[in-house]
Every structure is written in structure tokens, then in C-alpha cells.
Amino acid sequence: MCAAVARHLGLSTRVVRWTFVILTFIGGAGVVAYAFLWALTPEGDLADAATDQVAVPSDRRQWGSIIVIGAALVLVGGVLVLPVLGGSLIGSVLVPLFTIAVGAIVAWSNLDDAQRSRWLDSGSGASRFGWMRVALGVGLTVAGILVLVTRGESFSAVWDALLAGIAVLVGALIIAAPWALRLWGDLRREQVASARATERADIAAHLHDSVLQTLALIQRQSGDAAAVTRLARAQERELRSWLYDGPQGSQSTLAAAVTEVAHEVEDLHGQVIDLVVTGDRPYEPHGAALAQAMREALLNAVRHGGAPVTAYVEIGPSGVEAFVRDRGVGFDLEEVPVDRLGVRQSILGRMERHGGTARVRRRDDGTEVELRLPPLQGEQP
Amino acid sequence: MSTRQPTAGTTARPPVRVVLVDDHRMFRTGVRAELTEAMGAAGGPAVCDFVGEAPDVDSAITVIRAERPDVVLLDVHLPGGSGNGGVDVIRGCFGVETPAGAPVRFLALSVSDAAEDVIAVIRAGARGYVTKTIGARDLITAIRRVADGDAVFSPRLAGFVLDAFGAAAGEIAEVDEELDRLSAREREVMRLIARGYQYKEVAKELFISVKTVETHVSSVLRKLQLSSRHELTAWAMGRRLL
Numbered sequence: 001m002c003a004a005v006a007r008h009l010g011l012s013t014r015v016v017r018w019t020f021v022i023l024t025f026i027g028g029a030g031v032v033a034y035a036f037l038w039a040l041t042p043e044g045d046l047a048d049a050a051t052d053q054v055a056v057p058s059d060r061r062q063w064g065s066i067i068v069i070g071a072a073l074v075l076v077g078g079v080l081v082l083p084v085l086g087g088s089l090i091g092s093v094l095v096p097l098f099t100i101a102v103g104a105i106v107a108w109s110n111l112d113d114a115q116r117s118r119w120l121d122s123g124s125g126a127s128r129f130g131w132m133r134v135a136l137g138v139g140l141t142v143a144g145i146l147v148l149v150t151r152g153e154s155f156s157a158v159w160d161a162l163l164a165g166i167a168v169l170v171g172a173l174i175i176a177a178p179w180a181l182r183l184w185g186d187l188r189r190e191q192v193a194s195a196r197a198t199e200r201a202d203i204a205a206h207l208h209d210s211v212l213q214t215l216a217l218i219q220r221q222s223g224d225a226a227a228v229t230r231l232a233r234a235q236e237r238e239l240r241s242w243l244y245d246g247p248q249g250s251q252s253t254l255a256a257a258v259t260e261v262a263h264e265v266e267d268l269h270g271q272v273i274d275l276v277v278t279g280d281r282p283y284e285p286h287g288a289a290l291a292q293a294m295r296e297a298l299l300n301a302v303r304h305g306g307a308p309v310t311a312y313v314e315i316g317p318s319g320v321e322a323f324v325r326d327r328g329v330g331f332d333l334e335e336v337p338v339d340r341l342g343v344r345q346s347i348l349g350r351m352e353r354h355g356g357t358a359r360v361r362r363r364d365d366g367t368e369v370e371l372r373l374p375p376l377q378g379e380q381p
Numbered sequence: 382m383s384t385r386q387p388t389a390g391t392t393a394r395p396p397v398r399v400v401l402v403d404d405h406r407m408f409r410t411g412v413r414a415e416l417t418e419a420m421g422a423a424g425g426p427a428v429c430d431f432v433g434e435a436p437d438v439d440s441a442i443t444v445i446r447a448e449r450p451d452v453v454l455l456d457v458h459l460p461g462g463s464g465n466g467g468v469d470v471i472r473g474c475f476g477v478e479t480p481a482g483a484p485v486r487f488l489a490l491s492v493s494d495a496a497e498d499v500i501a502v503i504r505a506g507a508r509g510y511v512t513k514t515i516g517a518r519d520l521i522t523a524i525r526r527v528a529d530g531d532a533v534f535s536p537r538l539a540g541f542v543l544d545a546f547g548a549a550a551g552e553i554a555e556v557d558e559e560l561d562r563l564s565a566r567e568r569e570v571m572r573l574i575a576r577g578y579q580y581k582e583v584a585k586e587l588f589i590s591v592k593t594v595e596t597h598v599s600s601v602l603r604k605l606q607l608s609s610r611h612e613l614t615a616w617a618m619g620r621r622l623l
Binding site: 243274276277278308310311312314323325363368 | 495514537539
């Protein structure tokens with residue numbers, strides 16, 4: 001309980017515990033506060049509508065005991081109020097001030113950070129429960145001010161008055177708690193519903209910005225088969241990554257970098273590349289070199305080879321292996337002019353500079369480029 | 382593995398009886414037209430005979446039970462049933478056999494590359510998984526292969542398998558029977574398929590027969606369906622919720 005309060009207020013558990021102990025010695029306020037908070041503190045934030053629904057019946061069961069406690073407190077308060085018609089001024093400055101502070105804390109503490117800020121922002125809105133909290137806080141504060149202002153002769157009398165005031169207010173609030181809780185539940189449900197509506201609006205907006213625009217473009221360019229293919233492929237990829245990958249982070253892994261490269265080549269030439277990547281590792285200069293060499297190999301495959309172009313990248317503890325394959329007539333490394341930098345420099349040279357190897361294989365029906373990198377330092381094969 | 386149909390020479394074979402299940406009518410029409418055209422261009426007897434179509438889970442089960450086709454081309458995402466699409470169709474047709482006595486075989490056809498979908502439909506009993514962008518000739522090959530009781534792995538499915546079984550990370554089974562890991566040979570076959578190799582190219586590369594390749598692929602399919610490797614489902618889910 002103390003821990004929960006501490007977490008909620010952002011104080012250390014020890015401070016809260018001592019506060020309760022001290023409050024208990026000062027006329028038992030700590031006990032009352034403890035019981036009250038124990039009864040009303042939510043078990044945890046409602047995660048979604050489902051748990052919300054589940055939570056409601058158990059709340060209802062608690063209400064009975066809350067009402068009994070509240071009624072008892074009101075009785076006690078009423079009894080205590082009667083003899084206290086005159087109090088003492090001694091010590092009646094600090095204690096009312098403390099009461100005012102407690103009132104303010106109660107008014108504000110049960111609002112979440114988000115709700116607090118929203119309440120500060122708008123002031124109005126649907127947060128009727130916020131008003132309930134504020135009403136309690138104001139009540140406590142007013143009680144404190146009253147005790148501070150009204151004369152009080154003896155310390156104990158002032159203390160009794162204070163205690164009585166608190167008890168009455170707390171009792172009233174506990175009686176009102178069921179309604180407050182129901183309002184709170186309604187509010188949370190409304191919030192979930194509005195969050196869903198927002199999500200749906202986001203999806204609609206995304207589909208409009210991406211899919212519908214692309215479809216319009218495709219209709220306009222329906223004569224140009226290559227352009228249509230390119231548009232459709234780019235859109236498919238975009239939608240796929242949006243649906244299945246979630247928000248994209250930075251391109252800080254090798255798998256992401258390689259995928260990026262393949263997409264870039266696809267966009268440049270409108271040729272579909274069937275890419276499969278397994279495993280992953282952090283993106284570093286060697287991996288960057290492999291990605292660049294692979295880009296060159298893909299460009300070659302798309303330009304000189306034939307569809308389908310397939311690429312497979314395996315990133316494992318024994319290093320990285322990348323294969324780019326096309327089904328064209330292929331090219332012979334010996335026939336490539338020396339001044340052509342493409343294969344020689346961009347692929348072979350680059351891989352060798354980074355401790356890897358590259359191999360170009362001519363097959364019956366196409367060419368396959370193999371790129372290999374050793375494992376990163378510190379990783380054992 | 383299940384009993385294979387007698388392969389009495391390619392010309393004498395009756396066409397594969399196919400039911401097409403997809404909720405998009407345009408897609409069904411397109412597949413039929415494309416396959417008919419491809420078969421016409423290739424000449425010879427028809428490879429496939431479309432005996433039925435269905436747009437949702439419940440009518441699919443009805444049609445499949447009535448027609449008892451050799452192969453069902455099955456979309457992964459379908460309306461109806463208990464909401465699991467193609468998986469529900471496979472479960473609903475459990476035990477249905479063709480007139481020849483072979484089990485009805487399913488080839489999953491999907492636009493989705495999501496690992497979760499792939500793994501779910503394969504584990505439900507599909508004998509292959511191809512994406513809807515597959516060419517007509519490749520699709521005919523795949524249908525024939527599934528009708529023969531073999532497995533059809535796309536490069537992406539092979540990649541998933543390598544990832545899910547930790548084969549890419551170097552986990553290799555000591556004995557072939559181990560369900561939770563791939564054998565060294567199976568891994569090699571999977572890697573070549575992931576690289577875009579056709580079965581016959583895999584066979585040539587590894588100096589084995591196409592038949593042996595098919596055996597390895599079927600064995601991997603069996604492991605994928607039966608393995609209790611705990612990462613498998615979690616891995617697929619993780620892919621989805623990345």
C-alpha cells in the first residue's frame with residue numbers, strides 16, 4: 001500500500017511509511033488515511049476495455065464495504081464535532097496548513113499524469129471524475145482554513161475539530177465513491193472507444209495516402225506496363241512493411257540495410273527482386289561493404305540478367321553469405337572490359353578489402369554472385 | 382509419408398482435379414484463365430481440371446467434401462468458419478480422401494508473407510505455400526508436385542524454416558529423425574531453395590536426384606508440422622509483432 005502510494009506520488013517508500021506512522025501518532029489520521037487509500041486505490045491502470053469490463057463487477061462488490069466504512073466515519077465525525085465548539089489557537093497554524101496541503105494532494109494525486117496535463121490544458125471536457133477529486137480537495141482545504149481561522153483554545157480541541165472535519169469529509173466522499181467509480185469507468189470506456197476511432201482514422205488516412213494514390217497513378221499510366229509494375233510493387237512493399245513490420249526503426253542492422261538496398265534497386269528498374277534474409281547482426285563497415293557490393297550485383301542482375309532475380313542473405317555466427325541470382329544469358333568475368341569498374345571494383349575489390357570474398361558463377365540459365373564475409377570479432381563460428 | 386499416386390508416365394496421367402478457394406472472384410477467374418492459357422501454350426493434355434470454387438470457409442468445406450479433389454488451392458485469409466481462414470478449411474476437411482484413396486492435399490496461396498500465416502497453415506496440414514505473385518508455369522508445377530504428395534517450398538518459406546529451426550545459426554541435427562532440428566543435408570536443400578533454385582537445380586548442385594530432393598523437402602515439411610520446437614510458434618508470433 002505504502003509502496004503504491006510512493007510510486008504514485010514519486011516519493012520513496014520509506015518517506016511514505018514514516019508519514020503514515022507520524023500521522024498515526026498525531027490523532028490517528030494515518031490509520032484513517034491508510035484505510036481510505038487502501039479501499040479506493042485502483043489495483044493498476046486499466047489496460048484496455050476488456051479488463052475494464054472485468055473490473056467493474058469487483059468494484060461493485062467493494063462498494064458495499066466502502067459505504068459501511070463511510071457511514072461509520074460520518075458517525076464518528078458527527079460525534080466528535082459536537083463537543084468541539086471551541087478550540088485552541090496553539091498549534092492550530094501548522095495543522096490546518098497541513099490539512100490544506102493534504103486537500104491539494106488528494107485533489108491532484110489520483111489524476112494520472114496524462115489526465116492531469118489534459119485537465120490543465122482544457123479545464124473542461126469529459127473529466128467529471130476530475131471534478132469530484134477537486135471537490136474533495138477543496139473540501140479538505142476549506143476545512144483546514146476554517147480550523148485555521150476559527151478560534152481554538154486548546155490543542156486537543158483543535159485537533160479534535162480537525163479530525164472530525166476530516167472524518168466527515170472523508171465519510172461523505174466514501175459514500176460518493178461508488179458513483180465516482182462508475183463515472184470513472186464510463187470515462188475510461190469512452191477513452192478506449194475514441195482511441196479505436198483514432199486508430200481507424202489513422203488506417204484510413206494511411207490507405208488514402210498510399211494505396212488510393214497509387215491506384216490512381218496506375219489508372220493514369222495503365223498503358224505503360226513497366227511503370228504499372230513498378231508502382232504496384234513499390235506500393236505492395238510499402239503496405240506489407242506497414243502491416244507486418246510495424247514502425248520502422250533506424251537502419252541499424254545488416255538485414256535492414258540489405259533489404260533497403262534491394263528495394264532501392266527494385267524502384268530504380270521496376271524489376272521484382274525476390275529477397276530472403278535470415279538472421280541479423282549490427283550494421284558496421286564490413287556489412288555496409290557487403291550491402292553495397294550486393295547492390296552492384298543486383299543492379300547487374302536486373303540490367304543484364306533476366307527475371308526472376310532472387311537474392312538470399314544468411315547472417316549467422318559463421319559469417320555472412322549473400323547470393324544474387326538471375327536467369328539471363330549471364331556475363332563472363334573475363335569478357336568484362338578492364339575499364340568497367342562494376343564487377344571488378346564494386347563487387348570483388350570491395351569484398352576483398354573487407355576481408356570477405358566474392359565469386360561470380362555462370363550457370364546454365366543465368367549468373368549467380370556469391371558474397372561472403374567472416375564473422376564479426378568476438379563471435380565464434 | 383502418405384501413399385503416392387501411381388506415376389504411369391506423364392502423358393497417360395489424368396489431369397489433377399483442383400478446387401480453388403479464394404474470397405476474391407477476380408482472383409479465382411484470373412488464376413483459372415492464366416492456368417488454362419499456360420496449359421494451352423504448353424500443349425499436350427490438360428494438367429489441371431478445375432472442378433469447383435468457393436469464396437469462404439463453409440462453402441469451401443462443402444465443395445471439397447462433395448468433389449473430393451486431388452488438390453485444393455487455398456487462400457490463407459478467408460471469411461467464415463471460426464475466423465482462422467484457410468486453417469479452418471483444412472481442419473474441416475480432415476480425413477477427406479480422393480476417389481483414388483489419397484488424402485485431399487492443400488496448397489496455400491496467399492498475398493501475405495507473414496511468418497505467422499505461413500507457419501499456421503503449414504502446421505494445419507498444407508503441403509506447400511506459394512505467394513500469389515507466382516507465375517502460371519511455376520504454379521502448375523507446384524500443383525502437380527502437391528498432387529504427388531510432395532511439398533512445395535517457396536524461397537521465403539525456406540528462409541522461414543532456416544530461421545525458425547535455428548539452422549541459419551548453425552544448429553544441425555545429429556540424426557535425421559530429430560524433429561526439432563534440420564539435418565545437414567536438409568539445411569543445404571533449404572538454403573538452395575532460399576537462393577531461388579528449382580528442385581532440379583538443387584539436385585544438380587548437390588549431385589543427388591530430384592527424387593531425393595523431394596524426400597528432403599517432404600521431411601522438412603514433416604518437421605515443420607510435427608516439431609514441438611518451442612521457438613517455432615513464438616518465433617512466428619514475434620515476427621508478426623516485431
